Amino acid sequence: MKTAAxxxxxxxxxxxxxxxxxxxMERSRLLEAFVERHPEVELEKVDIDRDGARADAYAIRAxxxxxxxxxxxxxxxxxxxxTAAGVERLFTLARSRA
Numbered sequence: 001m002k003t004a005a006x007x008x009x010x011x012x013x014x015x016x017x018x019x020x021x022x023x024x025m026e027r028s029r030l031l032e033a034f035v036e037r038h039p040e041v042e043l044e045k046v047d048i049d050r051d052g053a054r055a056d057a058y059a060i061r062a063x064x065x066x067x068x069x070x071x072x073x074x075x076x077x078x079x080x081x082x083t084a085a086g087v088e089r090l091f092t093l094a095r096s097r098a
Contacts (some may be wrong), residue, residue, distance in 0.1 A: 003013040007042035007088045009076075009094060011035065014046050014060045021082065031066075034087050041068075042090070068094035 013031055015022040025031065027063075035043045048063060049053040058067055067078045068091060076094035081087045 006065040007040055008071045009038075009041045009098075010069040010073075011041050011043050012046055012049055012058070012069065013043065013093075014055055014058070014063050014067070016048050016063050017048075019063045025064055025082065028064065030084060030087065034084065036090075042064075066090060070073050070094070 004014075007061050011031065011034075015026075031043055032038065035041050035044070046054055048060060058078075060063075065078060065080055068076050072074050076097045077090050079086070079090045
């Protein structure tokens with residue numbers, strides 16, 4: 001039986017329930033599809049209203065914001081991509097810095 005590899009990247013999606021672009025990203029399942037294609041990535045959603053301290057720690061000023069962390073928790077890339085190609089470019093940047 002094949003075991004899943006441990007994720008080596010964490011994709012933080014900073015979001016808010018009142019944010020229209022966040023809602024659209026959620027409906028499109030863009031990030032879920034990305035994680036399915038990249039098993040080395042774990043997706044974690046952070047609601048800025050529920051976890052303001054974490055949003056502050058990452059200096060989040062707009063939503064949705066994506067932050068990609070390496071295995072050691074170091075921030076490798078961040079951005080506001082709204083397309084699959086944009087998320088792939090952000091991940092390519094993160095991998096080049098890992």
